[in-house]
Amino acid sequence: MxxxxxxxxxxxxxxxxxxxxxxxxxxxxxxxxxxxxxxxxxxxxxxxxxxxxxxxxxxRRADVAMSIPSPEEVGQLMAVADERFQPFIALCAFAGLRLGEAAGVQFGDVDFLRRSLKVSRQVQRVNGGAIDVRAPKYGSERVIYLADSLISVLAEHVTAHGTTGKNRWLFAGEGDDPPHQNTVGYWWRKTLRDAGLTSIKLHDLRHFYASGLIAAGCDVVTVQRSLGHAKATTTLNTYAHLWPTAEAHEARSGVDHVRVARPTRRTPSRLGCGYG
Known part of the structure; x- marks a missing residue:
């Protein structure tokens, strides 16, 4: 040896x-x-x-290593995807689900009236191509509020294709099982090819979702809970570079206000500076 x-x-x-x-x-x-x-x-x-x-x-620095698809690219993917895979892409891009979480969605997890989705499991591939349904990553159990358009995509999918197995999986794998990484990987590569796109990973759609929340003005805790990060530091370490513009604007506004009004003991708290 x-x-x-x-x-x-x-x-x-x-x-x-x-x-x-x-x-x-x-x-x-x-x-x-x-x-x-x-x-x-x-x-x-x-x-x-x-x-x-x-x-x-x-x-690697997050802002260098991270790739965020543009809205146009996500639109291209949605347009050419097989109609059975289109809602899978939508869940990743517009609800921030990880691959295993999206594969593990059951019909009962979606509350169509309240426009929400409960994330309570993930699908992982094990030896021999079998699957293992387990709890999501620690701290990732969550309820996500969905846009009307995403609810419509899911409803149309169920109407057209139904569900799979006694657990009513939203997406079909082998037999009565949900899909695993190999199956999803095939769908994803085909969709990329049909869209004429390269170098986009399925996980990048999760970054697309996070960047949308941040651009909409969501704070760190909101983004953390929506993504299912166990700690806010994880969210900051991954996406801090997407916040600077908003932070700079708030800081300038706060400074201008202090100069004009002259600070009082209550001013900092009112400005959200964390004092008082």
Whole structure:
């Protein structure tokens, strides 16, 4: 058996980085491998841990790494998508659902009268192409309020195609199951090709939704809850670069008001500066 050296680990990390894997994915894989080597050292199977001293690639800035489709591109995707896949795209672009969350939507999750959607599960692919229906990521259970147009898209989909299986899945997979990543990936690649678009990931539609909320003036907590982030810091770390224009405008307005009115003890609270 070949002895693994530190240089081998560094080469492996460089290969993952060159393949375009996200820093978080590389870190997760590295931590898993490192735990095996550390256990081997503890059990005296090997003399030293080849992962010691290895540095991981730094995370990319969100504003550089993130790709946000334009409204025109989202419109193109909706226009050419298969009518059975169109509402899937709509849920990702106009409700911010992750792939697994959209795949796991059941008819009973949609409240057509109150125009809301309850996110309470996700679909994940496991070995052999099977699926595993599980709770969404920690803190991601949420109720999302939907636009009238999105409610109409979902209602038309159910009217035309019904639901799947005893659980009444909104989207069909194999047999009575909902779709998994492979099925959705096929639909997505076909839609991109038909729209004449490239380099857009399905997850980018979630960024499109978040950017729309921010452009509409939603605050951090509202965006956090709509996306199902466990912490507001996650939202800020991902989307802070989309807020500067609004923040600058509010800051200038606040400063101008203070100069004219002269600040009193109650002025800062009234300006939303967090004092008082």
């Amino acid at each position: 070949k002895q693994v050296r530190r240089s081998d680990v560094e080469t492996w990390i460089k290969q993952m980085n060159a393949a375009g894997l996200a820093p978080g994915t590389i870190k997760t894989r590295y931590v898993n491998v490192r735990s095996v080597f550390r256990a081997a050292v503890k059990d005296r199977v090997i003399g030293s841990d080849p992962t010691d001293g290895v540095r991981l690639p730094r995370g």
